[in-house]
Amino acid sequence: MATVTFDHATRIYPGTERPAVDQLNLHIEDGEFLVLVGPSGCGKSTSLRMLAGLEDVNGGSIFIGDRDVTDVQPKDRDIAMVFQNYALYPHMSVADNMGFALKIAGKPKAEIRERVEEAAKILDLTEYLDRKPKALSGGQRQRVAMGRAIVRQPQVFLMDEPLSNLDAKLRVQTRTQIASLQRRLGVTTVYVTHDQTEALTMGDRIAVLEGGLLQQVGTPREMYDTPQNVFVAGFIGSPAMNLGTFEIKDGAAQLGAASVPIERSVIDGLTEADNNRITVGFRPEALDVVGAGSQGAFDVKVNLVEELGSDAFVYGDLQSSTADLHSGSSDQVIVRIDPREVPMKGDTIHVAIKPGKAHLFSAATGNRLS
């Protein structure tokens, strides 16, 4: 097992000017489960393929442990792409399905059996070892595919959107299995996904990429609680954070009818480029429904109420303001409300940001101010 280090690793595709991955610096601890996440085209898969050796590194280096693997052939990097091949062979026993790559590599029979049994124990497949894949459930088949990678005992597991071609039910099931299995095995794992929920639920740490640049890396909690810029704030969390840019007047952001006071130190940190404006973010659950005229209250006109049993969300429009305030890719404000006190469509509710729950970003750079 080993650490993985991207040291100013850069990938520029021939004929393009902007790097697909730009000076990536990332250190992954031994045994850590790191998720690379971001929208399509952000550079996450390219980063993974650089680590796998499938993409040339045009600048910087990549290390596995202390070894510089930048120019090492993929098969000599001691890594395993999990789920690369998960079509199971119908005539082979489960054990042979897991161990055939070792057989090809010429490993002695006894050693193969030992490694396969060890993997089967971890995967809860021991009793199926001598049976055919046909006898297995969908989830068990996924585990056999994982077993193929485990028996190779690599230093690092790589997974590139492994769940994308599974149906919804198997996806959730396999997600849990991969995460718990990785903890048990303790093998350093780099996992790529476009799905932030997957990232939040699986990773020890998450690295968010956008436009080839690393935006932030941290634990799921850090990413959620203290996003370092507007992009991460809007990307992590579902439903997404409400974000809008507002005028500052008398030391407070003018959010519709409300004045949201901004700390002195934050205001001092603004520059000319911010043009006396500030981007304010707050999550749907960071709002309290309050009485009309309460301090810091602003009005939201209800367009739709989504009831989920344990939760309910109001989708609405900010009133008495021309500013654009919206959550993620929707064009509406989202407010989590008490599912037992649900307003009607067309109502106006009064909400205020809970103390200390506003995220403040520079209107000019998008970087976190508080």
Add this chain to the structure above:
Amino acid sequence: MDQLQITSATPNSALLDLPWRLPLAEWPDEVLAALPRGISRHVVRFVRLDGRVLAIKEISEHVAFREFGLLRQLNKLEIPGVVPVGVVTGRRDDAGEPLEAALVTEHLAFSLPYRAVFSQSLRPDTATRLIDALAVLLVRLHLVGFYWGDVSLSNTLFRRDAHQFAAYLVDAETGALHRELSPKQREYDLDLARTNIIGELMDLAAGELLDDEVDEIGIGDALVSRYAELWEALTGVESFDVDERWRVEARIARLNQLGFDVGELSITTDIDGTTVRIRPQVVDAGHHSRRLFRLTGLDVQDNQARRLLNDLDSYRAATDRQDEDEPLVAHDWLQNVFHPTIRAVPRDLRRKLEPAQLYHEILDHRWFISEQAGRDVPMPETVASYVDNVLRHRPDEKAILGLAPGEKDPELDDDDVADEGAPEDDHFHLST
């Protein structure tokens, strides 16, 4: 609620008649076509529709559209692969529950999955040819920048084409098109191919579907070495001295042996020597005889035609006339090279072989003696050597086969053509 939607390159309303409300695994036998299938991680079924056979694969919508697009691009690049028909989305069952999207491709007529082929009893050279065809496919894919990501027998179909096996890509789900593949990408793809193929053969062996004689690992290794040879033959840029053009001929011969033809040939000479670039192609049976007939009026067998065309193409490259009208160059080649060479053979011996075959053998002979001498032997010297050492000792083919009733012996009509002396010799004959 989503509506059933069919995205396709060519509208085909018959697709709507299929039971999309049922999961593919539950489709009734009467719509299915019983064809051998490879191993797939998804549900795949074949259906008969409008006299065609379609392959349908259940897969997530995103992956389906991606693969559909990739297959279309590969088709445009003239890579042998299945033809994508469309993507079906918005499927729901009778209870209104959503079903997976489906990718529809046209099943390749007269093709079989490799897996099915290997599970028949195979003669050893058949297995070799199958692997060669797969190597050819993989090289062609890599040449256009396609990283397959999951090369396997199950993801490949083969079709017997005249005397050749042709491999076709079936599954592009894991693939990606790049501008150019790096050596590492190619090597990794090849390594995956080897592992997958050996694994599949081991599976066939486990099911007692494979001859005991078959060496699974040997076959996997053969793919790797055949791929490497072919890649080298196609992409290695060789420089050589101006009197060593027979080396080019050797290279073309190797390509021809590997089942490739020369699509484009360019020879450039500068202070570093002469460099040759060859763009390969795979052609239909009969392509060469049709092309030669169109250009020169010579009506000969396909293999002879290929040889003559290689010579014509090299004449064109050597005389730097690539930009000129092809029939014009062909005419000059016929007048200045082909006819004079035939006429240089004494008339009494000329009738032993058909002219195209005669020319073919002279080219062979020239390559042979040039290689021995380590230099380019000029045409008049070649003809003399060929006549003395080969042709004289040959039985008279025309006498054996005889003339068809009413057929005139064309060689005897040659008398009225003035002898134009030795053939033009400003190019070397790059042909096999």
